[in-house]
Amino acid sequence: MKTLKDFNFKNKKALIRVDFNVPLDENFNVTDATRIEAAKPTIDAILAQGGSVILMSHLGRPKGVEEKYSLKHILKTASAILGVPVQFATDCIGLTAKNTAEKLQAGEVLLLENLRFHSEEEAGDLAFAKELASLGDVYVNDAFGTAHRAHASTTIIAQFFPAEKCFGLLLAKEIESLNKVLKNSEKPVTAVLGGSKVSSKITVIENILDKVDHMIIGGGMTFTFVKALGGKIGDSICEDDKQELALEILRLAKEKGVQIHIPVDVVAANAFANDAETQIVDVNKIPDGWQGLDAGPKSLENFHKVIMESKTILWNGPLGVFEMENFAKGTITLGNSIAASTANGAFSLVGGGDSVAAVKQFGLEDKVSYVSTGGGAMLEMLEGRILPGIAAILD
Ligand code: AMP
Numbered sequence: 334m335k336t337l338k339d340f341n342f343k344n345k346k347a348l349i350r351v352d353f354n355v356p357l358d359e360n361f362n363v364t365d366a367t368r369i370e371a372a373k374p375t376i377d378a379i380l381a382q383g384g385s386v387i388l389m390s391h392l393g394r395p396k397g398v399e400e401k402y403s404l405k406h407i408l409k410t411a412s413a414i415l416g417v418p419v420q421f422a423t424d425c426i427g428l429t430a431k432n433t434a435e436k437l438q439a440g441e442v443l444l445l446e447n448l449r450f451h452s453e454e455e456a457g458d459l460a461f462a463k464e465l466a467s468l469g470d471v472y473v474n475d476a477f478g479t480a481h482r483a484h485a486s487t488t489i490i491a492q493f494f495p496a497e498k499c500f501g502l503l504l505a506k507e508i509e510s511l512n513k514v515l516k517n518s519e520k521p522v523t524a525v526l527g528g529s530k531v532s533s534k535i536t537v538i539e540n541i542l543d544k545v546d547h548m549i550i551g552g553g554m555t556f557t558f559v560k561a562l563g564g565k566i567g568d569s570i571c572e573d574d575k576q577e578l579a580l581e582i583l584r585l586a587k588e589k590g591v592q593i594h595i596p597v598d599v600v601a602a603n604a605f606a607n608d609a610e611t612q613i614v615d616v617n618k619i620p621d622g623w624q625g626l627d628a629g630p631k632s633l634e635n636f637h638k639v640i641m642e643s644k645t646i647l648w649n650g651p652l653g654v655f656e657m658e659n660f661a662k663g664t665i666t667l668g669n670s671i672a673a674s675t676a677n678g679a680f681s682l683v684g685g686g687d688s689v690a691a692v693k694q695f696g697l698e699d700k701v702s703y704v705s706t707g708g709g710a711m712l713e714m715l716e717g718r719i720l721p722g723i724a725a726i727l728d
Pocket of ligand 1: 389527529530533551552553554570605613625626627648650652653655656657687
């Protein structure tokens with residue numbers, strides 16, 4: 334696995350695929366610069382060696398050239414974070430890009446305009462990738478968030494750098510962290526899978542059954558399992574057509590010696606609303622007209638014990654409707670258990686959009702071992718897939 338360490342960037346132009354797809358407010362101010370900050374170590378390391386940096390990224394989902402998705406909006410923030418004035422090319426290919434890139438001196442940084450202003454980017458167009466490739470000497474992929482896409486700048490471009498390509502520090506760290514869970518994990522390994530639906534997590538569940546000792550299943554998924562086992566789930570969210578699958582998962586888990594932990598009690602509400610009436614009930618005795626929206630206290634105690642005994646923990650998906658304050662307790666408590674176990678020496682990896690949001694919202698970011706930057710990409714790796722963006726560097 335080639336990383337920055339394998340190259341000397343002195344007087345070289347590093348063409349780095351970063352993920353600067355940051356949220357902007359209505360005045361085009363960056364509201365969360367995490368992704369820019371995450372790319373900084375790689376950029377700094379290359380500049381420190383006397384190299385120059387050409388950054389390419391997408392922003393949003395533009396249809397052709399759309400001013401509101403211009404990466405020029407992030408220049409001020411990027412310059413402040415990187416501590417150097419970031420230059421800008423108003424197109425990512427063509428003469429403008431070529432001329433600006435050619436003039437780039439050691440220690441300088443150039444940001445190219447949104448890659449997705451050209452439909453060729455997402456189409457994985459070879460000629461477009463070749464034009465991008467002509468701008469730099471070494472290709473560095475540091476964008477985990479798009480590593481599961483075979484786009485021109487994430488995958489196709491790598492073939493124009495048969496030897497001069499590597500992972501950036503961020504992407505290398507993502508791969509290393511996931512490997513710590515999936516490959517070189519210290520036992521016992523526990524996966525916590527929450528979220529709304531079994532159907533969106535099923536491949537993950539099937540793949541990681543081979544790698545974990547415990548699996549905690551929470552969130553909306555719970556009720557498909559409970560109903561399949563004959564419980565009464567009231568009006569809780571449920572995928573009826575996935576009940577067979579739920580039973581099959583339980584059977585497989587037994588066969589593989591994986592202990593499955595499902596909530597035993599829930600916070601049930603008489604409406605899907607923060608101000609709904611609530612009661613704590615057994616998970617398999619939810620009255621009609623009520624729905625389970627969070628894990629109950631007994632469940633959280635059970636989960637805490639499992640988490641504290643674990644040496645490796647993977648967390649994807651909230652335990653309840655954490656966006657509503659009254660149903661956030663399960664997710665917060667679980668997060669605290671994971672933080673406590675981490676303080677005890679466990680390795681914990683949190684990934685997937687909603688659990689990352691929860692970890693940030695509840696101030697647990699620095700109390701877990703690693704927070705992944707890629708939702709879809711992480712899920713695909715957990716599903717056991719080889720991501721095209723990663724394969725292209727390994728080739
Ligand atoms: P996912 O995108 O599949 O990871 O699901 C995340 C969403 O699941 C969050 O928006 C949660 O509000 C939702 N969720 C978690 N638990 C429940 C539940 N018991 N009932 C309905 N939605 C839930």
